[in-house]
Amino acid sequence: MTTIQTRYFGAVPEEVGLSIEFPAGLPAFERERRFLAIEHPKTGPLILLQSMTTRDLCFLALPVAAVEPAYRLQMSPEDMKAIGVDESAMSSGDSLAVLAFVVVEPDGRISANLMAPIVVNRENRCAVQSVRWDGVYAHDHHLSLTASGLAGEETACS
Amino acid sequence: MLVIRRRAGESVLIGDEIEIEVLDVAGTQVKIGISAPRDVLILRREVRVTAEQNELASRSLPFASLVNLFEKMKHSPQAPETRGDKGR
Numbered sequence: 519m520t521t522i523q524t525r526y527f528g529a530v531p532e533e534v535g536l537s538i539e540f541p542a543g544l545p546a547f548e549r550e551r552r553f554l555a556i557e558h559p560k561t562g563p564l565i566l567l568q569s570m571t572t573r574d575l576c577f578l579a580l581p582v583a584a585v586e587p588a589y590r591l592q593m594s595p596e597d598m599k600a601i602g603v604d605e606s607a608m609s610s611g612d613s614l615a616v617l618a619f620v621v622v623e624p625d626g627r628i629s630a631n632l633m634a635p636i637v638v639n640r641e642n643r644c645a646v647q648s649v650r651w652d653g654v655y656a657h658d659h660h661l662s663l664t665a666s667g668l669a670g671e672e673t674a675c676s
Numbered sequence: 677m678l679v680i681r682r683r684a685g686e687s688v689l690i691g692d693e694i695e696i697e698v699l700d701v702a703g704t705q706v707k708i709g710i711s712a713p714r715d716v717l718i719l720r721r722e723v724r725v726t727a728e729q730n731e732l733a734s735r736s737l738p739f740a741s742l743v744n745l746f747e748k749m750k751h752s753p754q755a756p757e758t759r760g761d762k763g764r
Contacts, residue, residue, distance in 0.1 A: 526739045546727035547734070562746040577733050578742070619733040622741065631733070634726040647730075649722045657725050 522554055524568045525576035530556075537570065538638055538645045541600055545634075545647065550575065553645075555638075565617060567636070579617040585630045585659060591616055593637060593648045601637065601644040613640050621658065633657040 520532040527534075535556035543550050552570040563584050569575035582589040591608055598604060607613045615638040618630040632655035638645040680688060687697035693713050700707040710718055 525736060526742070544730055545723050546730045560743045560746070564742065564746055574736060575734055576736070577730075578737075619730065621729060621732045622735075622737055622745070623732075628745070631726065631729045633722060634729070647726065649720065649726050651720065651722060657722075657729050 522568065522570055523573040524554075524556070525574050526566065526568075527556070527558075532570075535566075535568070536643065538567075538643045540645050540647070542646065545649070547575070553577075564620070567617075567619075578620040578622070579636060580620055580630060582616045582618050582630075582632060582635055585618055585661060586632060586655070589616070589632065589635075589655075591635065591637065591648075592650055592652060592654075593646075594651070597637070597646045597648040600646045601639040602642055603639050607639070614638065615640055618659075620661075627660060629656075629658040629660045631657050632659045 521529050522532050524530055532554060535554035537552060537554050540551050540553070542548070550569050550572065554568045554570055556566040556568055557564070558566065563580060565579045565581070567577040567579055582591075591614070593603075593608065598608070603614065617636040617638070618632050619634075619636065621629050621631070623629065634647050634649040634657065636645055637648050682688065682698045684698050684701050687695050689695050694716065695711045697709040697711075698706060699709045712718060
């Protein structure tokens with residue numbers, strides 16, 4: 519049993535989450551390759567992406583569909599190859615999990631990076647942060663948490 | 677910003693060691709070739725923006741903030757369903 523040191527939960531067995539691998543790391547974190555995707559009853563639809571090598575590195579992510587239900591994924595051929603998928607996997611959608619990193623700003627506003635989603639190939643657990651070139655979605659798509667629910671807001675970029 | 681017009685096959689020099697050549701122009705897309713020393717970083721702008729967002733996203737939050745945030749999400753009428761509900 520492998521134990522992972524986590525930012526929020528102390529030492530946990532690896533089995534509490536799903537381990538995923540980023541063959542090329544992530545922009546600004548190129549050496550971070552292995553993450554444990556953890557979901558916790560108290561944090562709902564949020565997925566915590568805990569680095570398996572750096573205890574204090576734990577990203578927050580949401581499924582893109584929770585942020586933008588009509589999200590259309592576009593990946594470069596290089597990114598598809600990096601995780602071992604092809605066009606048919608993209609259109610069927612079942613073999614991929616698509617997440618967006620969430621930023622909580624000091625003023626409490628939260629935003630999701632829809633421009634560079636995390637795409638996970640469920641079959642081999644390989645992942646890539648696939649940076650779009652088409653300018654369709656914002657890197658800081660603001661979310662509002664109001665009485666009427668989780669909603670995306672228009673920003674200057676979108 | 678210095679603005680220059682170039683056609684396919686023409687190039688621009690930056691300093692002594694960097695050359696940018698327009699290789700091809702097709703519709704709205706330009707193919708650019710960049711020659712630079714290995715230690716010069718060359719990035720699509722969006723990748724730099726993503727790196728900056730990742731730095732922001734990596735800041736630690738107290739667990740209580742996360743719980744608070746997602747209490748709000750769960751209790752809203754259109755809250756996304758959690759993993760257990762649909763088995764996605």
